[in-house]
Amino acid sequence: MIHGQSAADSRFDRKLACSIAPALRMLYSDTGMATVSFFPDENCIVKTSSGNPIEPLIIEPEADLSSEFAAYIAAKDQKPEIVIVRGVGGFMITGSGKQDKYGRLIGKIAIVTGGAQGFGKGIAESMAAEGTLIAIADLNLEGALACAADLNRRYGEDTAVAIRVDVSDEQSVEHMIQETVLAFGGLDVLVSNAGILIAGSLSDLSKEKFDLVTNVNYSGYFLCAKHAAQPMKIQNKYAPGYLTDIIEVNSKSGLEGSNKNFAYAGSKFGGIGLTQSFALELVEFGIKVNAVCPGNFLDGPLWSDPEKGLFRQYLDSGKVAGAKSLDDVRRFYESKVPLGRGCTVADVVCAIMYIIEQKYETGQAVPVTGGQVMLR
Numbered sequence: 001m002i003h004g005q006s007a008a009d010s011r012f013d014r015k016l017a018c019s020i021a022p023a024l025r026m027l028y029s030d031t032g033m034a035t036v037s038f039f040p041d042e043n044c045i046v047k048t049s050s051g052n053p054i055e056p057l058i059i060e061p062e063a064d065l066s067s068e069f070a071a072y073i074a075a076k077d078q079k080p081e082i083v084i085v086r087g088v089g090g091f092m093i094t095g096s097g098k099q100d101k102y103g104r105l106i107g108k109i110a111i112v113t114g115g116a117q118g119f120g121k122g123i124a125e126s127m128a129a130e131g132t133l134i135a136i137a138d139l140n141l142e143g144a145l146a147c148a149a150d151l152n153r154r155y156g157e158d159t160a161v162a163i164r165v166d167v168s169d170e171q172s173v174e175h176m177i178q179e180t181v182l183a184f185g186g187l188d189v190l191v192s193n194a195g196i197l198i199a200g201s202l203s204d205l206s207k208e209k210f211d212l213v214t215n216v217n218y219s220g221y222f223l224c225a226k227h228a229a230q231p232m233k234i235q236n237k238y239a240p241g242y243l244t245d246i247i248e249v250n251s252k253s254g255l256e257g258s259n260k261n262f263a264y265a266g267s268k269f270g271g272i273g274l275t276q277s278f279a280l281e282l283v284e285f286g287i288k289v290n291a292v293c294p295g296n297f298l299d300g301p302l303w304s305d306p307e308k309g310l311f312r313q314y315l316d317s318g319k320v321a322g323a324k325s326l327d328d329v330r331r332f333y334e335s336k337v338p339l340g341r342g343c344t345v346a347d348v349v350c351a352i353m354y355i356i357e358q359k360y361e362t363g364q365a366v367p368v369t370g371g372q373v374m375l376r
C-alpha cells in the first residue's frame with residue numbers, strides 16, 4: 001500500500017515528511033525499532049484486523065511531536081499506530097522491526113549505493129540476511145529492482161526497495177535519502193559503495209575522465225554523507241545516545257598509490273580525508289564515520305567480466321609481463337597478497353559488521369587486503 005506512492009506523488013512537502021518520520025520512529029525506540037511508512041493521503045482510514053478503524057493521533061505540522069505523543073499515550077494507554085500531520089500526510093508505525101526475524105542488524109535501515117552488482121549487491125544481501133531493511137540505490141535501476149525483488153522474495157515483502165541514483169548529482173542523492181526515509185522511516189547505515197575505476201597514465205588520461213572518477217568516488221561520497229546525516233541527526237535528537245553509521249567502501253588504493261591509476265587512488269585517498277573530517281564533525285550527533293579498504297575483488301565483475309574486466313584489459317595491454325592467459329593475470333595479482341587470494345564480499349561484510357557493532361571507534365580506515373597493505 002505504501003511503497004511507490006511517495007515517488008509518484010510529489011504534491012506533499014517531502015522535506016517536512018522526512019523530518020517527521022525519523023522523529024516518530026525514535027519515539028518508539030524504547031520498545032525496539034519501529035518501521036514508519038509515509039502515505040500522502042491524510043484522510044485514509046486504516047482498520048485493525050478486527051475491522052475497527054484505528055484512531056490516529058492528529059497534529060498540526062508545527063506541533064511538538066514528543067508532547068503530543070505523550071498526551072496520546074496518557075489518554076489511550078497505548079502508542080498511536082497512525083499519526084496524521086495536517087497538510088503533510090499520514091505515518092503508519094508498524095511495530096518494532098520484524099518481530100518474526102532474528103539477526104545481528106534487526107530493525108536497522110540502510111542504504112547501499114552501487115547495490116545492483118559487485119560488492120554493493122553482496123553487502124546488501126548480507127545485511128538483509130541479518131535483518132536490515134535495505135534501499136538498493138544505483139544508476140542501474142533495472143539491476144537494483146532485480147536485487148530488491150530477490151531480497152523481498154528471500155527475506156519477506158518490504159525488506160528492500162530499489163531507487164535510481166546518480167551519486168554525483170546532489171538532487172538525485174537528496175531524492176534517494178528522502179525515498180528511503182519515506183519508505184522505512186529513518187536511516188541507520190549509509191554504505192557509500194558506488195565507485196568507478198578509470199585507469200590511465202599522466203600522458204593518457206583526459207581531464208574529463210579524471211573529473212568523472214572524482215565526481216563519482218570523491219564528491220559522490222561527500223553528497224551521500226551530507227544528505228544521510230540529516231535523518232541521522234534527527235534520530236539522535238529524539239533518542240540521545242542512538243548511534244548510526246556512515247561507511248565508505250574505500251580501497252587499498254586509498255592507503256597507497258596505484259601506478260597509472262592516480263585518478264582512482266586520488267579519489268580514494270581523498271575519501272579517507274573526508275572520513276576523518278566527517279567523523280570529527282558528526283560525532284556530536286552519534287554518527288560514526290568509517291571506511292573499509294578492500295583489496296582486489298578478483299571474482300567480482302570489475303575484474304572477471306570476460307569482455308571488459310581488468311583481467312582481459314591487462315592481458316590485452318600486456319600490463320602483466322609474460323602473461324599468456326586470463327589465469328596468468330589472476331595468479332600474478334594473487335601472488336601479491338600474503339594471504340594468497342583476492343578479497344571477497346564476505347571479507348568486506350565482516351569489516352562492515354565490525355564497524356557497526358563497535359561502539360567505540362570512528363574516523364578509521366579498516367584494511368581488508370589479506371595483508372597486502374599494512375598500516376604504519
Ligand SMILES: NC(=O)c1ccc[n+]([C@@H]2O[C@H](COP(=O)([O-])OP(=O)(O)OC[C@H]3O[C@@H](n4cnc5c(N)ncnc54)[C@H](O)[C@@H]3O)[C@@H](O)[C@H]2O)c1
Nearest residue numbers: 114116117118119139166167193194195251294296297302
Ligand atoms: N572490485 C575491486 O577490486 C575493488 C577493490 C577495492 C575497492 N573497491 C570499491 O568497491 C566499490 C564497489 O566496487 P565493485 O567492484 O563492486 O564495482 P562494480 O563496478 O561491480 O559495481 C559498481 C556499482 O556502482 C554503480 N554506479 C556506478 N556509478 C554510479 C553512480 N554515479 N551513481 C550510482 N551508482 C553508480 C554501478 O551501476 C554498479 O552497479 C567501489 O567503491 C570500488 O572502488 C572495489
